[in-house]
Amino acid sequence: MAKKYCYLFSEGNANMRELLGGKGANLAEMTNIGLPVPQGFTITTEACTQYYEDNREINPEIMAEINEYIVKMEEITGKKFGDKENPLLVSVRSGARASMPGMMDTILNLGLNEEVVETIAAQSNNPRWAWDCYRRFIQMYSDVVMEVGKKYFEELIDEMKAKKGVKQDVELNAEDLKELANQFKAEYKSKIGSDFPTDPKEQLMGAIKAVFRSWDNPRANVYRRDNDIPYSWGTAVNVQSMAFGNMGDDCGTGVAFTRDPATGAKGLFGEFLTNAQGEDVVAGVRTPMHISEMEQKFPEAFAEFNKVCKTLEDHYRDMQDMEFTVEHGKLYMLQTRNGKRTAQAALKIACDLVDEGMRTEEEAVAMIDPRNLDTLLHPQFDVKALKAATPMGKGLGASPGAACGKIVFTADDAEAWNERGEKVVLVRLETSPEDITGMKASQGILTVRGGMTSHAAVVARGMGTCCVSGCSDIVMDEANKKFTLAGKEFHEGDYISIDGSTGNIYDGIIPTVDATIAGEFGRIMGWADKFRTMKVRTNADTPADAKKARELGAEGIGLCRTEHMFFDPERIAAFREMICSDTVEEREAALAKIEPMQQADFEALYEALEGNPVTIRFLDPPLHEFVPTEEADIEALAKAQNKPVETIKAIIASLHEFNPMMGHRGCRLAVTYPEIAKMQTKAVIKAAINVKKNHPDWTVKPEIMIPLVNDIKELKYVKKFVVETADAEIKAAGSDLEYEVGTMIEIPRAALTADEIAKEADFFCFGTNDLTQMTFGFSRDDAGKFLNAYYDAKIYENDPFAKLDQNGVGKLMEMALELGKPVNPKLHCGICGEHGGDPTSVEFCNKIGLDYVSCSPFRVPIARLAAAQAAI
Numbered sequence: 001m002a003k004k005y006c007y008l009f010s011e012g013n014a015n016m017r018e019l020l021g022g023k024g025a026n027l028a029e030m031t032n033i034g035l036p037v038p039q040g041f042t043i044t045t046e047a048c049t050q051y052y053e054d055n056r057e058i059n060p061e062i063m064a065e066i067n068e069y070i071v072k073m074e075e076i077t078g079k080k081f082g083d084k085e086n087p088l089l090v091s092v093r094s095g096a097r098a099s100m101p102g103m104m105d106t107i108l109n110l111g112l113n114e115e116v117v118e119t120i121a122a123q124s125n126n127p128r129w130a131w132d133c134y135r136r137f138i139q140m141y142s143d144v145v146m147e148v149g150k151k152y153f154e155e156l157i158d159e160m161k162a163k164k165g166v167k168q169d170v171e172l173n174a175e176d177l178k179e180l181a182n183q184f185k186a187e188y189k190s191k192i193g194s195d196f197p198t199d200p201k202e203q204l205m206g207a208i209k210a211v212f213r214s215w216d217n218p219r220a221n222v223y224r225r226d227n228d229i230p231y232s233w234g235t236a237v238n239v240q241s242m243a244f245g246n247m248g249d250d251c252g253t254g255v256a257f258t259r260d261p262a263t264g265a266k267g268l269f270g271e272f273l274t275n276a277q278g279e280d281v282v283a284g285v286r287t288p289m290h291i292s293e294m295e296q297k298f299p300e301a302f303a304e305f306n307k308v309c310k311t312l313e314d315h316y317r318d319m320q321d322m323e324f325t326v327e328h329g330k331l332y333m334l335q336t337r338n339g340k341r342t343a344q345a346a347l348k349i350a351c352d353l354v355d356e357g358m359r360t361e362e363e364a365v366a367m368i369d370p371r372n373l374d375t376l377l378h379p380q381f382d383v384k385a386l387k388a389a390t391p392m393g394k395g396l397g398a399s400p401g402a403a404c405g406k407i408v409f410t411a412d413d414a415e416a417w418n419e420r421g422e423k424v425v426l427v428r429l430e431t432s433p434e435d436i437t438g439m440k441a442s443q444g445i446l447t448v449r450g451g452m453t454s455h456a457a458v459v460a461r462g463m464g465t466c467c468v469s470g471c472s473d474i475v476m477d478e479a480n481k482k483f484t485l486a487g488k489e490f491h492e493g494d495y496i497s498i499d500g501s502t503g504n505i506y507d508g509i510i511p512t513v514d515a516t517i518a519g520e521f522g523r524i525m526g527w528a529d530k531f532r533t534m535k536v537r538t539n540a541d542t543p544a545d546a547k548k549a550r551e552l553g554a555e556g557i558g559l560c561r562t563e564h565m566f567f568d569p570e571r572i573a574a575f576r577e578m579i580c581s582d583t584v585e586e587r588e589a590a591l592a593k594i595e596p597m598q599q600a601d602f603e604a605l606y607e608a609l610e611g612n613p614v615t616i617r618f619l620d621p622p623l624h625e626f627v628p629t630e631e632a633d634i635e636a637l638a639k640a641q642n643k644p645v646e647t648i649k650a651i652i653a654s655l656h657e658f659n660p661m662m663g664h665r666g667c668r669l670a671v672t673y674p675e676i677a678k679m680q681t682k683a684v685i686k687a688a689i690n691v692k693k694n695h696p697d698w699t700v701k702p703e704i705m706i707p708l709v710n711d712i713k714e715l716k717y718v719k720k721f722v723v724e725t726a727d728a729e730i731k732a733a734g735s736d737l738e739y740e741v742g743t744m745i746e747i748p749r750a751a752l753t754a755d756e757i758a759k760e761a762d763f764f765c766f767g768t769n770d771l772t773q774m775t776f777g778f779s780r781d782d783a784g785k786f787l788n789a790y791y792d793a794k795i796y797e798n799d800p801f802a803k804l805d806q807n808g809v810g811k812l813m814e815m816a817l818e819l820g821k822p823v824n825p826k827l828h829c830g831i832c833g834e835h836g837g838d839p840t841s842v843e844f845c846n847k848i849g850l851d852y853v854s855c856s857p858f859r860v861p862i863a864r865l866a867a868a869q870a871a872i
């Protein structure tokens with residue numbers, strides 16, 4: 001059967017959102033339940049995808065169907081396009097499956113031409129209204145369909161107002177508006193080179209194409225990426241007969257919510273404007289009145305609107321966001337949708353709906369967008385101040401929250417300035433492990449290079465510090481402590497504000513407000529925990545992070561990156577000695593200095609986790625990350641080692657690698673320097689024995705994790721001395737401690753040979769940061785530089801380092817599970833790459849049967865909610 005591309009509102013319903021888009025489906029639903037909706041039809045999302053397949057043309061088949069539906073619409077409304085007696089005027093609006101407020105285009109009053117405008121002027125006895133509609137239509141059509149900038153028309157309006165000595169558009173009379181319409185047409189002709197179209201059908205086809213085209217405009221593309229909306233969905237187009245809010249003082253238009261979208265409080269919330277059309281409310285040309293004031297002016301329409309609100313809320317069982325028009329005192333509904341809301345409002349509304357008996361707990365959990373929870377946990381910009389600000393640049397929103405402070409260029413400066421009470425934003429080309437204390441001392445971190453799993457991004461997320469990474473528009477001059485962005489030079493001490501959720505960068509001060517967690521948060525989280533089956537652990541390297549994560553509901557540590565413990569000034573010296581040692585003995589002597597510190601760290605972690613599982617990953621990064629770069633540090637090391645400076649420099653040079661992320665790191669370090677892994681084993685086991693002694697009721701069972709394994713023999717080799725060392729410690733202590741040795745799956749070869757590896761592993765943990773890097777073959781630290789070009793070219797829709805690539809990397813994960821589990825039925829499996837805190841990735845992990853996801857502490861609530869939604 002041939003595809004049907006058009007549906008009258010009376011033919012659809014709310015369940016047809018995929019085909020009719022949200023707006024179309026809801027217009028149909030409102031029609032079905034008998035609400036006053038100006039009638040029309042919806043052109044499906046499939047027509048949009050077909051338009052793109054046909055090289056941005058509406059093919060004859062679809063064109064014919066649209067024409068057929070124009071006739072049907074004419075019959076229903078009793079009006080006709082271009083008719084001299086009873087002309088049909090329509091609005092043309094976009095409506096995607098998921099609502100994308102303000103992202104795509106709308107055209108009102110379509111169907112007007114020189115003749116029709118005279119007809120409606122005479123019929124209504126209201127020439128002012130008629131010409132106002134016409135000039136608006138020319139303006140919108142020129143802007144949206146022909147892409148002649150709005151500003152040319154606004155300038156003409158301003159000139160007209162100046163000429164007439166008036167301030168407001170409504171003070172212009174019919175003659176003025178007629179003259180404006182003529183000026184607009186002349187403007188159109190001068191810009192486009194042809195006359196403004198007079199045939200309503202030609203106008204309509206132009207408008208439909210423009211709406212289809214707007215699906216691919218830059219702001220829609222960015223919005224989709226930020227909101228996980230696939231490009232392939234396309235938008236529907238709604239052609240609706242006009243109801244006029246601008247016919248006089250007994251007319252008006254408004255936008256209202258059934259509950260406050262900022263707080264969630266029950267009660268009508270919105271704005272209304274008399275004698276106006278929809279875009280006037282949004283554009284802010286006049287100040288609208290509060291919706292409650294509508295009651296005095298339009299008592300009947302207001303009473304009816306209240307009834308409609310109740311009907312709609314009861315019907316959709318959710319807070320509604322509605323657009324309506326009052327034409328000569330009569331109410332018309334133009335749109336309803338589940339309203340966008342702040343995270344705080346989302347939680348309150350969900351709880352209230354449960355208390356009001358409208359929703360089950362399960363449904364309440366499913367209603368909340370997990371990504372929204374971020375805003376509850378981090379400082380945010382003051383909403384008013386943010387509205388008034390314009391971003392001067394954009395990077396990746398790498399770690400959410402908002403930060404405002406003085407620019408510093410080094411981690412040491414960040415620490416020093418922070419100590420004297422200054423708030424700072426650390427701006428770096430990229431960060432390295434050495435910068436950690438400086439990063440901690442900063443309100444926010446801004447980097448020129450690096451992607452969503454770069455050092456800065458990962459560490460900032462772990463700390464809960466705001467971070468914008470990979471803003472390659474910044475021209476950096478670190479040596480002279482300055483950079484240029486958007487044509488302006490910034491120096492140390494200048495104020496800057498960054499938004500780690502959107503990636504926006506602002507010049508100067510935007511005040512921030514602290515996050516407040518309302519009581520509903522705990523309630524929703526409690527419900528989520530009831531429904532989810534997958535555990536949620538955290539990636540934490542310090543007892544403080546672990547405690548925070550526990551507060552936020554983490555049920556264990558899925559990844560402790562032990563290298564982060566080595567950067568303390570006291571330890572780094574010993575570690576550097578270890579690296580620069582010539583003999584095993586020298587190395588062991590240096591490691592012996594570190595061992596008690598590591599043991600103390602691990603004890604503190606076990607204490608913080610109170611008997612919940614702790615996975616400790618052995619040393620992973622390439623050694624060159626630890627060596628000194630400053631001359632003074634090199635000299636200090638030489639002295640400590642009793643070696644010439646030149647020898648130390650030669651060792652440092654020898655550690656240089658061309659491709660360090662694929663170099664001497666991960667378990668390769670344990671193969672070449674078994675003493676490092678032995679030291680770490682001792683520290684882990686001794687710590688566990690001590691904590692178990694102090695807390696006999698806790699389950700203390702260390703999970704030792706070997707990173708970057710690619711071959712069974714490699715794991716076997718490392719595991720052998722880990723087990724020997726551990727068993728010796730346990731025996732010496734006379735303890736019955738149990739422990740596990742598992743591996744990360746982060747190299748494609750490990751996934752491909754998981755049946756072999758599973759024989760030696762107690763658990764698998766997918767390190768999807770490296771697995772993504774190695775599967776795609778591009779660097780997690782540099783991908784940010786070219787990913788934008790990939791989005792623009794529609795090669796990728798998302799950053800694979802932020803959102804798991806289910807088709808490729810996900811397939812490797814599934815394969816590893818399918819191969820590994822039958823060989824070792826006790827194998828437990830999790831994920832600890834950054835994807836463990838991303839909702840769609842969490843859903844995938846649930847689907848493939850992982851036992852847990854592990855993510856940075858502040859993402860734990862997001863993962864809990866996403867895991868519950870995946871299980872519902």
Ligand code: PEP
Nearest residue numbers: 746767768769770832833
């Ligand atoms: C990973 O590769 O996914 C991982 C968790 O390890 P890291 O990010 O420390 O390389």
Ligand code: MG
Nearest residue numbers: 746767769770
């Ligand atoms: Mg890794």
